[in-house]
Amino acid sequence: MSLPWLNITDPFPSVNNLVDPDPEVPGLIAISTEISAEQLKRAYSQGIFPWYSDSQPILWWSPNPRMVLKPKNLKLSKSLKKEIKHILVDNDWEIRVDDDFHATILACAKQPRKGQNGTWITHAIMHAYGELHEQGFAHSVEVFFQRKRVGGLYCVNLGSIIFGESMFSHQKNASKLALAALSAWAIQNDIEIIDCQQETEHLTSMGGSPIERVNFIHHLEKHCGKKSPNWLFNKYALSHWLNHQ
Incomplete structure (x- = not known):
């Protein structure tokens, strides 16, 4: 073939x-x-x-297989949960949704990655995902410290499934905070999996696991046609992790 x-x-x-x-x-x-x-x-x-x-x-x-993260299985270290407890009462920290999608995807494109030269997030990719964002299908979760964007991620949402794309971090744990907030919000909205595409040690350490492609496709067929939730949440979504795990 x-x-x-x-x-x-x-x-x-x-x-x-x-x-x-x-x-x-x-x-x-x-x-x-x-x-x-x-x-x-x-x-x-x-x-x-x-x-x-x-x-x-x-x-x-x-x-095949496909790497996915079940939001309820997200693994957070004790030190990160301690940091979350502090962030929830510290006004210097914010989490915003769709504050500046284009700035977020550009930051992801510029994020240095071990073993990679350059980026797959090309100008064509940024333009296409930017259009998806304008149509309401792509979103950014952004972490701010003292009004500066220090980390975040962008993703695609079809129905009740999230397709994770890329993260960036300019401050320790900032991208993990974005993922933790997204996962907590996903749990609240009955979203069962976040697609992570390909298996990595980092994703495995955060609770991701591979599933057979046929099972992933079955999940898509079941969930992509559902009504998408409202993308409205902030840092207080993180409080979920102080009462669970």
Whole structure:
């Protein structure tokens, strides 16, 4: 099998019982030269996401297994929970939702990452996800200290499922605080999983675990069509973790 090249309106190959087109690159299922918000929505609803660099065409992936985080399984250290207790009563700290999506995705693009040169968050990616944000499907969770954005993440939301994309941190634990707030809010809104795409040691340490792609696709089919919750929360969502775990 060869990898299909897609025009921007072409359908993605079905990932149900998919055999990797290129066994040497497991999870890579298609290639395209363009990317759009509408294409992204179709991709996410089918368990597919883009990941590539500036020097490559747009590569579309659906790995098996799939890394997910069940919000209720998020692991927080005792020291981080102690920090949360302090943050909840310290007016210098804030968590805002969708305060500046574009600043957040740009910060994620500039975040240095061990073992990586450059970023997959290209100008085309920022433009496409920016359109998703304007349509209400992409969101940012941003951590502020003394009115400066010190960490955060951005994600996609279809129905009652969240697709995590990238995080950044300019201060210790700032991205973990964003994830903790998002996870607590997800629990309150009966969101069962946050898609993390690919397995890493960091995600495993935070409570993520792999599931078979067929189970992930079944979850998408069940939850993507539901009504999305209102994205309204702040740092007080973190209080959930002082009463649980």
